[in-house]
Amino acid sequence: MTALLHVDNISKRFGGFVALDGINLEVQPGERLGLIGPNGSGKSTLVNCICGTLQNETGNVLFDGRTMDGLAAHQRTHQGLARSFQLPRPFHSMSLADNLRVPLLYTVHARPGQLRTPADVEARCGELLTMVGLASKAKQRPRDLTQVEMRKLELARAMAAEPKLLIADESMAGLSHSEIEDILSLLMELNGRGITIILIEHIMSAVMKFSQRLAVLVSGKKVADGKPEDVVRDPEVVRAYLGQ
């Protein structure tokens, strides 16, 4: 089976600081990958390089058999790469429905034969809001939402672009136990629909429950990659998290 995402020897530095140092990563279609690492280990930088927010200096990203190098973030979204942000970044001046309408119009509508009429777009907005349980708040603004609802909106907006791969960047940070369960079951449901998911998270119980495979970044290097149970026992991972 060919990998959906193939990250090949990516490096990124900020001035003298090496944020990513020769990262290799493969993700198979339909897989649930957990990506962990201490603060500042380069997880978000890796996401930014994969999604085109930042351009990597060496190496390349292959997605769905196509090279992504030099493509802007919006072009990668069109190809089927979606992400949610670590801190939710909703469009504040728009209603929740309009927040979802943006990726529908700019990404899905741009693909041939999809969402041809305004009624189609409207219906899809409704479906997505129902999926995350925000249908009753469709006309409200993001400022009226609670933290967990904001995370759900963030995921719904990423999902609206109908991605093949979803990268969820710390979508559970700061949430209560039951809220984490909420988001987890949402992600599981999405994966059930055939979407490949990379979960970046600090909450280990959630990561262990969710991931089929676990990759660990430490100081810009990948130190472990494999079955979650094995990876958390890996001496190098333990050292990175607990010190020696």
Added chain:
Amino acid sequence: MSTIKFSIITAAVGLAVLVFAHWFGVDYVYFAGYTILQFIVLSTAWNILGGYCGYVNFGTAAFFALGAYSSVFWYNFFPLPIPVLIVLGAVGSGIVGFGMGYLTLRLRGAFFSIATLALAVVLQTLVVNWDFVGGSRGAYILHPENLEIGSVSVHYIEYLFTLMLVLTVVALVTARIIERSQLGYGFATIRDDELAAEACGVPTLRLKLIATTLSGAFMGMAGAPFPYYIGYLQPQSAFALDYAVNSIAMPMIGGTQSWIGPLIGAIVLGSAQQYATVTISSAVNLLIVGLMLVGFVIIAPNGLYGLVEEQWRRRRRKS
């Protein structure tokens, strides 16, 4: 309301204004009205970039003067009818808008604004040193007292007023179309969060270039008939600070998130300025702008339209 219906209503209101001005029968109404209409076009144009996309342009005067000086250029070269000059002015300013956008849109916030201000200074220096369009001496534009169309004779200022009225209708209809289209959603995402916009598949750079081009083109259109209106154009008047300040203040006072904001702002502020010019002195203009801007920032930060919309939303939530 559909776009066609809206266009018909706007055109009808425009026609009513024209009939009223004609019935009033005093040339001063045309002179004062022209200035207010010109500011409606300018602030609507500014709002396409400033209000919808959130990029504050301090260079309105540059685009306006570009339109005006393109008319002077063609007047010296080969006199053309004003509607043609308006189109030429739009093309020239649109191209400069595109170029400015391409060079500066990687800058954000205050840095973009500073760059636009610099553009105005550069263009002014260029014009001052360009003899063909009058240089620092300025240029005289002579027009007949009346425009003869077949057997009908129209007072020239009435003709200019009518042209500006048509431009106003076109600008308002365009702004409203943008606002309700996919383009409008894209613009709003740029204002709210560019990174998130890109992640949603919005080609932000392309949209910003569309905005700077459209905005510049409309400013150029507003400037093109100006030499004919004023008769004598000099760099200080074409590049006057008033244009930059007014075209920012008017949308701010009216509300930047809707086409109606710049319209309201231009009418309120423009009328107040005209009134002050006649009764007190024209030097009071900028003072009025300053005071009103301070007042509105405190009382209604989202402008008059924002204030009304907020009340309406609250009332609807209660019921």
